[in-house]
Amino acid sequence: MALSFARPDSAGGNTPQDAPMADMxxxxxxxxxxxxxxxxxxxxxxxxxxxxxxxxxxxxxxxPPPIDTVKNRVGIDAQGVIRWNGAAVDRLTLRRYLAASLRLTVEPELQFQPDAAARYVVVDEVLADIRRAGVKKLGFIGNERYASF
Known part of the structure; x- marks a missing residue:
């Protein structure tokens, strides 16, 4: 904070133009x-x-590894419909299918293929269901078209 004061004139008085300047x-x-x-x-x-x-x-x-004899495919189309091996299912049925596939002696590979126009919320919810189920063998299908980037 600086203050500036003008000097008084020779007569010792301050004129209005020579008044002290007290701007902050x-x-x-x-x-x-x-x-x-x-x-x-x-x-x-x-x-x-x-x-x-x-x-x-x-x-x-x-x-690439040899082709498995048992693979399950989870897809999501542009309208947000979840498909298990081509058949439309809801999220509860998907969770039941995931739990049943994990009870097998050898865990089958789960292939996940969302449509490019599918809403992110639906894809995120399905991925969260897959993770909660405890799936270890998960692969994304359809990303080959982005390999050139």
Whole structure:
């Protein structure tokens, strides 16, 4: 905060134009406010929602594994209809099918194929159901078209 005062004239009096200037310097206050604003913006937590899925990482040099005799396919079409091996099911039936497939002696591979136009909410809910069921063998189908990127 800085104050500036004018010098009195030679007669010792102050004229209105020579009156003391008592304006407050607001530049430091603005600087402090900007720094505080930037600090608050940086400390705002980023809102994220995700379902963590551990996918196997395999080198491209290896040949694909032999084809399994038992595979189940879960698909979601553009209208949000969930399909188990081609048949339309609801989420409760899907959970029952997942639990039944996990009770087998050898866990079958689960292939997940959502349509590109399917709503993210439906895909996220189905992935959460798959994760809650405890599926270990999960593969995504249809991503081959993005391999060139």
């Amino acid at each position: 310097n607001t530049t430091p206050l603005i600087d402090v406010m900007l720094v505080l604003l930037i600090m608050f913006i940086i400390t705002i937590p980023i809102q994220t929602h995700s379902v963590g899925i551990d996918l196997p990482q395999t080198p491209k040099e290896l040949l």
